[in-house]
Amino acid sequence: MPFSEHERAYLDAQHIGRLSTTGSRGPQTRPVGFVLNADGTVDIGGITLSATRKYRNIQERPETEVSFLVDDLEPEGPGAIAPGWGRGVEIRGRAELRTDTDPPIAPGAFSREVIRIHPRRIISWHVDPGAPELHGRPA
Template identity: 55%
Template sequence: MIFSEAERNYLKTQQLGRMATVSRDGAPEVKAIGFTFDPETGTIDTGGPGLSSTKRWRNLQHNPLVSFIVDDMTPDEPGEVAPGWGRGVEIRGRVELLDDHEPPMAPDFFSREVIRIHPTRVVSWHLDAARPEIAARDVR
Protein backbone atom coordinates (compact mmCIF):
# COMPACT_ATOMS: atom_id res chain seq x y z
CA MET A 1 0.00 0.00 0.00
CA ILE A 2 1.42 3.36 -1.05
CA PHE A 3 -0.39 5.49 1.53
CA SER A 4 -1.16 4.79 5.19
CA GLU A 5 -4.79 4.71 6.27
CA ALA A 6 -4.44 8.18 7.83
CA GLU A 7 -2.90 9.57 4.60
CA ARG A 8 -5.63 8.02 2.45
CA ASN A 9 -8.36 9.38 4.71
CA TYR A 10 -6.80 12.84 4.62
CA LEU A 11 -6.30 12.92 0.83
CA LYS A 12 -9.91 11.83 0.25
CA THR A 13 -11.13 14.93 2.12
CA GLN A 14 -8.97 17.46 0.25
CA GLN A 15 -9.45 19.12 -3.14
CA LEU A 16 -6.55 21.56 -3.52
CA GLY A 17 -2.81 21.01 -3.62
CA ARG A 18 0.34 22.64 -5.00
CA MET A 19 2.40 21.09 -7.77
CA ALA A 20 6.06 21.97 -8.26
CA THR A 21 7.73 21.39 -11.63
CA VAL A 22 11.05 22.49 -13.14
CA SER A 23 11.43 24.19 -16.53
CA ARG A 24 13.97 23.26 -19.17
CA ASP A 25 16.22 26.10 -17.96
CA GLY A 26 15.98 24.93 -14.33
CA ALA A 27 13.48 27.52 -13.09
CA PRO A 28 10.97 26.16 -10.55
CA GLU A 29 7.24 26.65 -11.00
CA VAL A 30 4.58 26.03 -8.34
CA LYS A 31 0.86 26.09 -9.08
CA ALA A 32 -2.18 25.59 -6.88
CA ILE A 33 -4.36 22.96 -8.54
CA GLY A 34 -7.44 20.87 -7.91
CA PHE A 35 -6.96 17.12 -7.86
CA THR A 36 -8.57 13.75 -7.36
CA PHE A 37 -7.08 10.89 -5.40
CA ASP A 38 -7.55 7.22 -6.32
CA PRO A 39 -7.01 5.21 -3.12
CA GLU A 40 -6.98 1.93 -5.06
CA THR A 41 -4.06 2.82 -7.35
CA GLY A 42 -2.46 5.45 -5.10
CA THR A 43 -2.34 7.96 -7.96
CA ILE A 44 -3.23 11.65 -8.08
CA ASP A 45 -4.93 13.10 -11.17
CA THR A 46 -5.25 16.74 -12.13
CA GLY A 47 -6.53 18.53 -15.19
CA GLY A 48 -7.37 21.97 -16.45
CA PRO A 49 -8.58 23.95 -19.41
CA GLY A 50 -6.12 23.70 -22.32
CA LEU A 51 -3.78 21.70 -20.09
CA SER A 52 -1.36 20.65 -22.86
CA SER A 53 -0.71 24.31 -23.71
CA THR A 54 0.42 25.19 -20.17
CA LYS A 55 3.94 25.77 -18.90
CA ARG A 56 3.31 23.01 -16.32
CA TRP A 57 2.62 20.44 -19.10
CA ARG A 58 5.71 21.53 -21.06
CA ASN A 59 7.86 21.35 -17.92
CA LEU A 60 6.65 17.80 -17.28
CA GLN A 61 7.31 16.76 -20.89
CA HIS A 62 10.93 17.77 -20.34
CA ASN A 63 11.26 16.53 -16.75
CA PRO A 64 8.55 14.14 -15.46
CA LEU A 65 9.61 14.44 -11.81
CA VAL A 66 7.18 16.33 -9.60
CA SER A 67 6.51 17.32 -6.01
CA PHE A 68 2.90 17.73 -4.91
CA ILE A 69 1.81 19.01 -1.49
CA VAL A 70 -1.61 18.87 0.10
CA ASP A 71 -1.81 20.60 3.47
CA ASP A 72 -3.98 22.64 5.77
CA MET A 73 -4.21 23.73 9.39
CA THR A 74 -5.06 21.01 11.90
CA PRO A 75 -8.47 21.75 13.44
CA ASP A 76 -8.23 22.99 17.01
CA GLU A 77 -10.44 20.18 18.28
CA PRO A 78 -10.02 17.44 20.89
CA GLY A 79 -8.46 14.28 19.50
CA GLU A 80 -6.66 15.99 16.62
CA VAL A 81 -2.90 15.64 16.22
CA ALA A 82 -1.13 18.94 17.01
CA PRO A 83 -4.27 21.15 17.11
CA GLY A 84 -3.68 24.55 15.55
CA TRP A 85 -0.54 23.37 13.72
CA GLY A 86 -0.16 22.38 10.10
CA ARG A 87 -0.72 18.89 8.71
CA GLY A 88 -0.34 17.40 5.27
CA VAL A 89 1.16 15.04 2.73
CA GLU A 90 4.00 15.67 0.29
CA ILE A 91 4.06 13.32 -2.67
CA ARG A 92 7.16 13.11 -4.83
CA GLY A 93 6.91 11.10 -7.98
CA ARG A 94 6.89 10.69 -11.70
CA VAL A 95 4.06 11.89 -13.90
CA GLU A 96 2.24 10.25 -16.76
CA LEU A 97 0.81 12.74 -19.28
CA LEU A 98 -2.47 11.45 -20.69
CA ASP A 99 -4.18 12.94 -23.71
CA ASP A 100 -7.68 12.15 -24.99
CA HIS A 101 -8.53 11.12 -21.44
CA GLU A 102 -11.60 11.98 -19.37
CA PRO A 103 -10.63 14.86 -17.04
CA PRO A 104 -10.76 14.13 -13.29
CA MET A 105 -13.27 16.96 -12.73
CA ALA A 106 -15.21 19.68 -14.59
CA PRO A 107 -15.57 17.76 -17.90
CA ASP A 108 -17.45 20.66 -19.52
CA PHE A 109 -14.62 23.06 -18.71
CA PHE A 110 -11.41 21.01 -18.60
CA SER A 111 -9.65 19.66 -21.69
CA ARG A 112 -9.29 15.92 -22.27
CA GLU A 113 -5.77 15.85 -20.82
CA VAL A 114 -4.67 14.60 -17.44
CA ILE A 115 -1.51 14.76 -15.37
CA ARG A 116 -1.29 11.54 -13.34
CA ILE A 117 1.21 11.40 -10.47
CA HIS A 118 2.72 8.00 -9.59
CA PRO A 119 4.23 8.42 -6.10
CA THR A 120 7.80 7.33 -5.37
CA ARG A 121 8.18 9.03 -1.96
CA VAL A 122 5.61 10.11 0.63
CA VAL A 123 6.16 12.49 3.54
CA SER A 124 3.31 13.23 5.97
CA TRP A 125 2.93 15.04 9.25
CA HIS A 126 0.35 15.44 12.04
CA LEU A 127 -2.20 13.07 10.49
CA ASP A 128 -2.10 10.05 12.78
CA ALA A 129 -2.35 10.23 16.59
CA ALA A 130 -0.55 6.87 16.80
CA ARG A 131 2.37 8.31 14.78
CA PRO A 132 2.38 12.10 15.26
CA GLU A 133 5.95 12.57 14.04
CA ILE A 134 6.92 13.19 10.44
CA ALA A 135 6.62 9.97 8.45
CA ALA A 136 8.83 9.76 5.33
CA ARG A 137 9.35 6.73 3.11
CA ASP A 138 10.08 5.58 -0.42
CA VAL A 139 7.08 3.77 -1.87
CA ARG A 140 8.24 2.38 -5.22
Protein backbone atom coordinates in the same frame (compact mmCIF):
# COMPACT_ATOMS: atom_id res chain seq x y z
CA MET B 1 -1.24 0.74 -1.84
CA PRO B 2 1.37 3.37 -1.04
CA PHE B 3 -0.75 5.43 1.37
CA SER B 4 -1.72 4.65 4.94
CA GLU B 5 -5.39 4.72 5.93
CA HIS B 6 -4.88 8.13 7.60
CA GLU B 7 -3.02 9.62 4.64
CA ARG B 8 -5.71 8.43 2.24
CA ALA B 9 -8.49 9.85 4.44
CA TYR B 10 -6.68 13.19 4.64
CA LEU B 11 -6.07 13.37 0.87
CA ASP B 12 -9.65 12.32 0.08
CA ALA B 13 -10.94 15.21 2.24
CA GLN B 14 -8.84 17.85 0.43
CA HIS B 15 -9.57 19.56 -2.88
CA ILE B 16 -6.47 21.60 -3.72
CA GLY B 17 -2.77 20.81 -3.70
CA ARG B 18 0.37 22.37 -5.13
CA LEU B 19 2.31 20.77 -7.96
CA SER B 20 6.00 21.66 -8.34
CA THR B 21 7.75 21.00 -11.65
CA THR B 22 11.08 22.06 -13.12
CA GLY B 23 11.59 23.30 -16.65
CA SER B 24 13.92 25.41 -18.75
CA ARG B 25 12.79 28.50 -16.83
CA GLY B 26 13.51 26.88 -13.46
CA PRO B 27 11.14 25.57 -10.79
CA GLN B 28 7.43 26.35 -10.79
CA THR B 29 4.73 25.65 -8.21
CA ARG B 30 1.02 26.03 -8.94
CA PRO B 31 -2.24 25.23 -7.14
CA VAL B 32 -4.19 22.40 -8.78
CA GLY B 33 -7.29 20.31 -8.27
CA PHE B 34 -6.68 16.59 -7.86
CA VAL B 35 -8.12 13.16 -7.20
CA LEU B 36 -6.41 10.29 -5.38
CA ASN B 37 -7.03 7.12 -7.40
CA ALA B 38 -7.70 3.68 -5.90
CA ASP B 39 -4.31 2.43 -7.17
CA GLY B 40 -2.44 5.16 -5.28
CA THR B 41 -1.74 7.43 -8.25
CA VAL B 42 -2.85 11.06 -8.25
CA ASP B 43 -4.64 12.68 -11.20
CA ILE B 44 -4.46 16.43 -11.80
CA GLY B 45 -6.66 18.25 -14.28
CA GLY B 46 -7.18 21.76 -15.61
CA ILE B 47 -9.20 23.91 -17.96
CA THR B 48 -6.57 23.96 -20.73
CA LEU B 49 -3.98 21.76 -19.06
CA SER B 50 -1.76 21.12 -22.10
CA ALA B 51 -1.27 24.88 -22.55
CA THR B 52 0.16 25.35 -19.05
CA ARG B 53 3.80 25.71 -18.05
CA LYS B 54 3.53 22.75 -15.61
CA TYR B 55 2.37 20.48 -18.44
CA ARG B 56 5.13 21.70 -20.76
CA ASN B 57 7.74 21.32 -17.99
CA ILE B 58 6.82 17.64 -17.65
CA GLN B 59 6.71 17.24 -21.43
CA GLU B 60 10.20 18.78 -21.78
CA ARG B 61 11.70 16.82 -18.86
CA PRO B 62 9.76 13.56 -18.43
CA GLU B 63 12.59 12.02 -16.39
CA THR B 64 12.50 14.79 -13.74
CA GLU B 65 10.62 14.00 -10.56
CA VAL B 66 7.75 16.25 -9.47
CA SER B 67 6.58 17.15 -5.98
CA PHE B 68 2.91 17.38 -5.04
CA LEU B 69 1.99 18.91 -1.67
CA VAL B 70 -1.35 18.94 0.11
CA ASP B 71 -1.35 20.73 3.45
CA ASP B 72 -3.42 22.90 5.76
CA LEU B 73 -3.68 24.02 9.38
CA GLU B 74 -5.34 21.48 11.61
CA PRO B 75 -8.52 22.84 13.17
CA GLU B 76 -9.09 22.83 16.92
CA GLY B 77 -11.45 20.19 18.25
CA PRO B 78 -11.83 16.64 19.47
CA GLY B 79 -9.39 14.22 17.90
CA ALA B 80 -7.02 16.94 16.72
CA ILE B 81 -3.43 15.72 16.59
CA ALA B 82 -1.75 19.15 16.65
CA PRO B 83 -4.44 21.88 16.75
CA GLY B 84 -3.35 25.02 14.92
CA TRP B 85 -0.22 23.35 13.53
CA GLY B 86 0.43 22.40 9.93
CA ARG B 87 -0.40 18.93 8.66
CA GLY B 88 -0.04 17.43 5.25
CA VAL B 89 1.25 14.91 2.75
CA GLU B 90 3.99 15.44 0.17
CA ILE B 91 4.20 13.04 -2.75
CA ARG B 92 7.34 12.87 -4.84
CA GLY B 93 7.29 10.84 -8.00
CA ARG B 94 7.18 10.46 -11.74
CA ALA B 95 4.60 12.42 -13.70
CA GLU B 96 2.87 10.87 -16.69
CA LEU B 97 1.03 12.98 -19.26
CA ARG B 98 -2.22 11.44 -20.43
CA THR B 99 -4.35 12.67 -23.31
CA ASP B 100 -7.92 11.95 -24.36
CA THR B 101 -8.70 11.07 -20.75
CA ASP B 102 -11.73 12.02 -18.71
CA PRO B 103 -10.67 14.79 -16.33
CA PRO B 104 -10.51 13.82 -12.64
CA ILE B 105 -12.72 16.75 -11.67
CA ALA B 106 -15.09 19.16 -13.46
CA PRO B 107 -15.99 16.99 -16.47
CA GLY B 108 -17.14 19.20 -19.31
CA ALA B 109 -15.19 22.18 -17.94
CA PHE B 110 -11.68 20.70 -17.74
CA SER B 111 -9.73 19.58 -20.80
CA ARG B 112 -9.13 15.92 -21.61
CA GLU B 113 -5.47 15.99 -20.57
CA VAL B 114 -4.38 14.69 -17.18
CA ILE B 115 -1.14 14.73 -15.23
CA ARG B 116 -0.87 11.42 -13.37
CA ILE B 117 1.66 11.18 -10.54
CA HIS B 118 3.16 7.80 -9.71
CA PRO B 119 4.43 8.11 -6.11
CA ARG B 120 8.01 7.11 -5.31
CA ARG B 121 8.28 8.77 -1.89
CA ILE B 122 5.62 9.88 0.61
CA ILE B 123 6.21 12.30 3.46
CA SER B 124 3.44 13.09 5.94
CA TRP B 125 3.02 14.88 9.25
CA HIS B 126 0.21 15.34 11.78
CA VAL B 127 -2.27 13.17 9.84
CA ASP B 128 -1.90 9.93 11.84
CA PRO B 129 -2.62 10.07 15.59
CA GLY B 130 -0.47 6.95 16.08
CA ALA B 131 2.55 8.51 14.33
CA PRO B 132 2.08 12.29 14.31
CA GLU B 133 5.68 13.30 13.68
CA LEU B 134 7.16 13.98 10.27
CA HIS B 135 8.06 10.74 8.54
CA GLY B 136 8.92 9.73 5.02
CA ARG B 137 9.18 6.43 3.23
CA PRO B 138 9.40 4.94 -0.23
CA ALA B 139 5.99 4.48 -1.84
